[in-house]
Amino acid sequence: MNARDTQALTRAAGATLTEQLAAQYGERIRHRLLAPGARLPSVRECARRHGVSPHTVVAAYDHLLAQGLVEARRQRGFFVREAARSPVAAEIPAQKVPGVTGHRVAPVDATALIRGMFHGVSDLPAPGLGTLPPDWLDLPLLASALRRVLAHGDAALALQYGQPAGDMRLREALAVKLADFGVRARAAQIVTSTGATHALDIVSRALLTPGDAVLVDEPGWAVEYARLTQLGMRLLPVPRGADGPDLDVMATLAREHRPRMYVTVSVLHNPTGNSLGLGHAHQVLKLAEAHDFRIVEDDTYAHLAPAHLPRLAALDGLQRTLYVSGFSKILTPSWRVGYVAAPPELVERLIDVKLLSTLTTPAVLEQAVAHCLEQGSLRRHAERVTTRLDGARHRSVQLAQAHGCRFVTPPQGLFGWVDTGVDTEPLAQALLDRGWLLAPGHLFHATRRPSTLMRINFATSQDARFWRALDEAR
Amino acid sequence: MNARDTQALTRAAGATLTEQLAAQYGERIRHRLLAPGARLPSVRECARRHGVSPHTVVAAYDHLLAQGLVEARRQRGFFVREAARSPVAAEIPAQKVPGVTGHRVAPVDATALIRGMFHGVSDLPAPGLGTLPPDWLDLPLLASALRRVLAHGDAALALQYGQPAGDMRLREALAVKLADFGVRARAAQIVTSTGATHALDIVSRALLTPGDAVLVDEPGWAVEYARLTQLGMRLLPVPRGADGPDLDVMATLAREHRPRMYVTVSVLHNPTGNSLGLGHAHQVLKLAEAHDFRIVEDDTYAHLAPAHLPRLAALDGLQRTLYVSGFSKILTPSWRVGYVAAPPELVERLIDVKLLSTLTTPAVLEQAVAHCLEQGSLRRHAERVTTRLDGARHRSVQLAQAHGCRFVTPPQGLFGWVDTGVDTEPLAQALLDRGWLLAPGHLFHATRRPSTLMRINFATSQDARFWRALDEAR
Numbered sequence: 023m024n025a026r027d028t029q030a031l032t033r034a035a036g037a038t039l040t041e042q043l044a045a046q047y048g049e050r051i052r053h054r055l056l057a058p059g060a061r062l063p064s065v066r067e068c069a070r071r072h073g074v075s076p077h078t079v080v081a082a083y084d085h086l087l088a089q090g091l092v093e094a095r096r097q098r099g100f101f102v103r104e105a106a107r108s109p110v111a112a113e114i115p116a117q118k119v120p121g122v123t124g125h126r127v128a129p130v131d132a133t134a135l136i137r138g139m140f141h142g143v144s145d146l147p148a149p150g151l152g153t154l155p156p157d158w159l160d161l162p163l164l165a166s167a168l169r170r171v172l173a174h175g176d177a178a179l180a181l182q183y184g185q186p187a188g189d190m191r192l193r194e195a196l197a198v199k200l201a202d203f204g205v206r207a208r209a210a211q212i213v214t215s216t217g218a219t220h221a222l223d224i225v226s227r228a229l230l231t232p233g234d235a236v237l238v239d240e241p242g243w244a245v246e247y248a249r250l251t252q253l254g255m256r257l258l259p260v261p262r263g264a265d266g267p268d269l270d271v272m273a274t275l276a277r278e279h280r281p282r283m284y285v286t287v288s289v290l291h292n293p294t295g296n297s298l299g300l301g302h303a304h305q306v307l308k309l310a311e312a313h314d315f316r317i318v319e320d321d322t323y324a325h326l327a328p329a330h331l332p333r334l335a336a337l338d339g340l341q342r343t344l345y346v347s348g349f350s351k352i353l354t355p356s357w358r359v360g361y362v363a364a365p366p367e368l369v370e371r372l373i374d375v376k377l378l379s380t381l382t383t384p385a386v387l388e389q390a391v392a393h394c395l396e397q398g399s400l401r402r403h404a405e406r407v408t409t410r411l412d413g414a415r416h417r418s419v420q421l422a423q424a425h426g427c428r429f430v431t432p433p434q435g436l437f438g439w440v441d442t443g444v445d446t447e448p449l450a451q452a453l454l455d456r457g458w459l460l461a462p463g464h465l466f467h468a469t470r471r472p473s474t475l476m477r478i479n480f481a482t483s484q485d486a487r488f489w490r491a492l493d494e495a496r
Numbered sequence: 497m498n499a500r501d502t503q504a505l506t507r508a509a510g511a512t513l514t515e516q517l518a519a520q521y522g523e524r525i526r527h528r529l530l531a532p533g534a535r536l537p538s539v540r541e542c543a544r545r546h547g548v549s550p551h552t553v554v555a556a557y558d559h560l561l562a563q564g565l566v567e568a569r570r571q572r573g574f575f576v577r578e579a580a581r582s583p584v585a586a587e588i589p590a591q592k593v594p595g596v597t598g599h600r601v602a603p604v605d606a607t608a609l610i611r612g613m614f615h616g617v618s619d620l621p622a623p624g625l626g627t628l629p630p631d632w633l634d635l636p637l638l639a640s641a642l643r644r645v646l647a648h649g650d651a652a653l654a655l656q657y658g659q660p661a662g663d664m665r666l667r668e669a670l671a672v673k674l675a676d677f678g679v680r681a682r683a684a685q686i687v688t689s690t691g692a693t694h695a696l697d698i699v700s701r702a703l704l705t706p707g708d709a710v711l712v713d714e715p716g717w718a719v720e721y722a723r724l725t726q727l728g729m730r731l732l733p734v735p736r737g738a739d740g741p742d743l744d745v746m747a748t749l750a751r752e753h754r755p756r757m758y759v760t761v762s763v764l765h766n767p768t769g770n771s772l773g774l775g776h777a778h779q780v781l782k783l784a785e786a787h788d789f790r791i792v793e794d795d796t797y798a799h800l801a802p803a804h805l806p807r808l809a810a811l812d813g814l815q816r817t818l819y820v821s822g823f824s825k826i827l828t829p830s831w832r833v834g835y836v837a838a839p840p841e842l843v844e845r846l847i848d849v850k851l852l853s854t855l856t857t858p859a860v861l862e863q864a865v866a867h868c869l870e871q872g873s874l875r876r877h878a879e880r881v882t883t884r885l886d887g888a889r890h891r892s893v894q895l896a897q898a899h900g901c902r903f904v905t906p907p908q909g910l911f912g913w914v915d916t917g918v919d920t921e922p923l924a925q926a927l928l929d930r931g932w933l934l935a936p937g938h939l940f941h942a943t944r945r946p947s948t949l950m951r952i953n954f955a956t957s958q959d960a961r962f963w964r965a966l967d968e969a970r
Contacts, residue, residue: 052844089684090840103841165646168860172639184830210563216690216832216854223853232706232728249852254706356658356859358690366564367577370526378723379697379853380690385830386642387858 039078043068044085050454051091051102062092062100144457147482150450151459152292153355154436155482158410160403164354167390167399184382186373188214188361192388195395196361202329203321204336205345207363213372214383218322218348218360222246222285225318225344225362226253228375230282237275237284237315239267241439241466241475243292246285246320259468260284262291264431265299266306276313283316289331290323290435293466293477297434300332307338317343325352325404326411326435340365349391351436352404359383359391411436411480418483425489430475438478444496446476452495458488513552517542518559524928525565525576536566536574618931621956624924625933626766627829628910629956632884634877638828641864641873658856660847662688662835666862669869670835676803677795678810679819681837687846688857692796692822692834696720696759699792699818699836700727702849704756711749711758711789713741715913715940715949717766720759720794733942734758736765738905739773740780750787757790763805764797764909767940767951771908774806781812791817799826799878800885800909814839823865825910826878831861885910885955892957899963904949912952918970920950926969932962 050056063071068079083100086092092100147155187193193209200207215221230236232254238247240259247257258275260267267286275281284306288298298306310317319334324347335345340363348360364372376383394400419433428441442449446462453460463473483489524530537545542553557574560566566574621629661667667683674681689695704710706728712721714733721731732749734741741760749755758780762772772780784791793808798821809819814837822834838846850857868874893907902915916923920936927934937947957963 090843168646169643172642184832216694216857219852220690220854227726245852245855252701252849252852350855356856358658358854358856358858369564375726378693378719378726380694380832381719381824382830382832383690384832384858384861387861 039074040081040085043072043074043078043082044089047082047086048089048091051086056102058102060102061098062086062102064099144459146457147485147488148459149478149483149488150461150476151479151482152461153351153479154407155479158407158481159354160406163394163399163403164357164390167393168386170393171386171389184385184388186377186382187369188212188383189385189388189392192359192392192395193361195392196363199395200345200363203324203333205333205340205363206336207340207345211340211366211369212361212363213369213376214388215348215360215362215376216380216383217350217355217358218320218346219245219249220358220380221346221348221360221362222318222320223249224372224375224379225346225364226250226255226283227379228368228371229316230255234283235275235279235281237267237272237281237286238468239286239291240468241293241463242468243287243320244465247468250285257468262294262296264296266296266302269302269305269309272306272309276309276315280313281315283318284310285318285320286334287320287322288334289321289327290437292323293437293461294431294439295434295437296431297327297331298334303332303334303337307334307342310342319343319345321345321347322351323435325349325400326408335363344368349400352407353391353394353400357387357391359387414484415480418478418480421484421486421489422478425493427492433480436479436481438480438483440476440478441474442476442492442496443474445472445474447472449476449492449496453491456491456495458491460492513548514555514559517546517548517552517556518563521556521560522563522565525560530576532576534576535572536560536576538573618933620931621959621962622933623952623957623962624935624950625953625956626935627825627953628881629953632881632955633828634880637868637873637877638831638864641867642860644867645860645863658859658862660851660856661843662686662857663859663862663866666833666866666869667835669866670837673869674819674837677798677807679807679814679837680810681814681819685814685840685843686835686837687843687850688862689822689834689836689850690854690857691824691829691832692794692820693719693723694832694854695820695822695834695836696792696794697723698846698849698853699820699838700724700729700757701853702842702845703790704729708757709749709753709755711741711746711755711760712942713760713765714942715767715937716942717761717794718939721942724759731942736768736770738770740770740776743776743779743783746780746783747787750783750789754787755789757792758784759792759794760808761794761796762808763795763801764911766797767911767935768905768913769908769911770905771801771805772808777806777808777811781808781816784816793817793819795819795821796825797909799823799874800882809837818842823874826881827865827868827874831865833857833861833865888958889954892952892954895958895960895963896952899967901966907954910953910955912954912957914950914952915948916950916966916970917948919946919948921946923950923966923970927965930965930969932965934966 047056047062056062062068062083065076065079065083069076083092086100087094091103093103094100190209192214193212196212197207197209213224215224226249230253233256235256235258236250237258237260238250239262241262250257258279258281260272260275288303290297306317317334317338321333333345335343345363346360349357362372415433418438419429422429422438422440426443429438430441431439446460447464450460450462461477463475463477464471466477467473521530521536530536536542536557539550539553539557543550557566560574561568565577567577568574664683666688667686670686671681671683687698689698700723704727707730709730709732710724711732711734712724713736715736724731732753732755734746734749762777764771780791791808791812795807807819809817818839819837820834823831836846889907892912893903896903896912896914900917903912904915905913920934921938924934924936935951937949937951938945940951941947
């Protein structure tokens with residue numbers, strides 16, 4: 023492996039070599055590829071590696087110093103500052119779950135990954151991305167929806183006050199839309215949020231107390247692990263199979279740890295792409311009833327899947343299940359419009375926590391999303407996206423297989439769960455140096471351990487150069 | 497006192513009597529004026545009181561039943577459901593602070609108040625409101641800023657991905673603006689949020705651990721008490737005087753309880769309208785240094801005050817102080833654009849917590865606010881608002897004094913802190929029945945106790961009918 027190659031410094035136009043070098047190291051520190059406490063290369067070594075003068079390196083390191091990213095230790099060199107560490111890693115003691123050995127969470131890398139997603143590490147496609155690539159979004163559709171809201175009579179309303187539960191027009195449109203998925207919710211059961219992540223945060227804060235045990239899928243979405251851990255919860259990972267969670271493990275954990283909640287992505291699960299089977303869904307609900315835990319169903323990928331796939335919230339009739347979703351994976355991740363549909367008796371609690379965390383949410387964006395729902399433009403856009411995704415998936419799978427990668431689950435939806443045959447943590451570092459963002463497998467495990475797997479985004483893995491770079495790096 | 501009169505049922509057009517009656521009781525339950533467990537009037541009594549038939553009452557109660565707001569107990573009548581209780585009151589044990597007796601927080605009423613703010617209890621002006629009334633906002637200004645962002649080349653950016661720290665254009669405009677207040681912050685020190693409330697939430701979650709002691713001003717903003725309590729912190733109230741916090745009490749509490757943080761509104765403090773004196777600011781910073789606690793300065797009312805008033809963050813140079821603000825009190829509360837400016841070494845931690853709570857924030861709204869800052873339209877709007885507020889304050893003060901109310905602090909800024917001579921908790925109930933939203937004094941105390949004070953919003957207290965209604969009710 024030839025991991026330490028760096029991006030060519032001349033690529034970014036309009037910036038001095040010093041600025042480029044500082045930016046490159048700054049990025050690496052922010053992505054936690056240089057860990058807190060790690061030593062930067064010596065000035066001489068760095069100059070050699072990047073083909074620049076020592077003066078340029080000194081100036082670049084000074085730049086990092088001024089940004090508070092590194093510190094100078096006398097006669098020892100430059101080190102990544104401890105303070106650049108994540109609060110999650112730095113302040114919350116590692117959670118030990120009785121009966122689950124070696125249980126540690128790796129949230130630093132999770133936030134690093136999402137930073138990468140939103141930041142863009144280079145101009146290349148990002149196979150590690152969790153969202154649709156920018157050129158798949160329908161920006162004219164979004165702009166026109168927003169303009170329509172501003173032009174319409176509701177403009178005054180949209181710019182003034184939000185309702186605590188969220189914009190009524192959106193909640194009514196959502197109640198109609200949810201029926202497509204078999205989920206019957208009245209508008210009064212829906213609370214909007216700053217994206218689905220915020221909805222998950224509101225739910226945890228409203229219904230859990232620090233120290234509570236929470237069942238989670240493993241593999242699963244690292245940001246959810248990190249969020250629950252940051253709130254002081256104990257994670258109980260349940261292996262996720264082709265049809266859903268391992269029911270025997272779930273039953274044992276439920277008996278031994280009395281969890282308060284199970285958080286799961288039923289449809290097009292991240293990272294495996296699997297969806298919950300109907301029989302499995304029924305068994306999960308029976309377990310939830312027997313052991314009296316609630317279910318939080320994160321249906322973030324709803325619009326990329328056939329509507330008929332079973333949702334827990336549909337089977338359960340929103341009795342014991344809370345249903346969370348949003349529009350980041352279909353309309354745009356930037357608007358941050360999400361929501362939770364909940365049993366009626368929980369709605370007031372959720373609104374209270376929403377008020378304490380952000381007061382209300384921006385009504386103008388919620389009305390624009392409502393417009394897209396009402397006019398059918400979201401549905402038509404979703405149809406175009408899924409067709410395009412089918413093609414991208416086909417090409418990505420062929421390329422992956424041609425380069426010796428194996429799909430551990432059948433390719434479906436947005437994500438592929440791929441075995442590369444080598445440890446993907448150093449592989450991700452090596453590829454980032456070449457400008458490719460990769461999502462290494464260890465991020466999707468609640469238990470920190472090496473993994474040869476990676477998650478790819480089918481929309482951004484169709485470029486043969488990525489697979490060649492992968493070959494070169496491993 | 498004639499508290500139980502109700503709003504006339506015919507006022508709301510286009511709704512049946514049943515719907516109006518159900519809405520009125522629903523509102524009262526949501527505002528916690530009917531507490532969980534409270535019994536609704538008997539059908540006959542309710543029919544008599546509202547001048548409707550018993551059938552109408554039964555149908556209205558059925559409506560409330562379907563909404564999950566009340567429950568029927570056999571042969572006993574209808575009761576407000578326990579589940580409608582706030583999570584704060586219901587789930588978090590009351591915090592006992594050693595050495596502070598009778599220390600209880602009343603968050604239910606706090607969220608009730610903000611619900612009232614956003615909901616609008618009637619068509620009348622709302623003296624209890626915490627924000628500018630809708631007709632004081634410049635909606636064309638907001639709409640035009642948003643249209644400009646959509647039309648401009650940045651539109652694609654604004655609709656795609658947010659940066660983790662927030663939109664760069666806004667952060668650069670804020671760095672310039674903050675210099676007006678003497679606060680020197682680089683754009684890299686600024687993290688945007690879903691309103692100032694979210695910024696305060698991010699700061700608490702990033703820097704505190706449940707059980708930590710936090711100094712707060714008393715009187716102060718109830719939502720901040722509720723938020724900190726919900727996160728498991730111990731509140732240490734410090735009496736707020738004309739020039740700032742009581743320094744002796746602060747020193748004693750700091751010595752005895754080792755607080756990690758002091759959260760304060762320095763300028764145009766809510767509810768007293770007082771601003772921190774320069775000498776006081778210096779002493780507060782010395783105490784913070786001596787006892788090693790951080791300061792979170794909430795400058796929500798920045799745009800309504802003269803720029804020269806001293807900020808802790810200006811004296812301190814953002815070393816030990818985090819500066820939080822937003823645009824809810826000047827542009828619109830609906831857009832939820834806020835931010836925190838922090839010491840460089842804390843920025844990464846804050847971004848991590850932001851990502852775990854909401855991922856990013858809507859770039860399109862942040863760019864629209866940046867546009868208002870860059871073009872000077874925010875400054876001109878703020879000048880118009882403060883001039884108008886001066887007039888409103890003058891009229892409100894005259895009316896208040898004519899009706900036997902006394903200002904306990906000199907009237908300044910948006911809020912007046914007024915002694916009515918009677919307990920304002922039942923007074924608030926009586927006035928709400930007449931359609932007037934009032935902010936009773938007990939909401940502004942961390943220690944739950946009766947209060948004869950109330951907070952008025954000068955912009956919404958110029959209506960003589962309000963003061964007459966107050967006279968009638970006490």
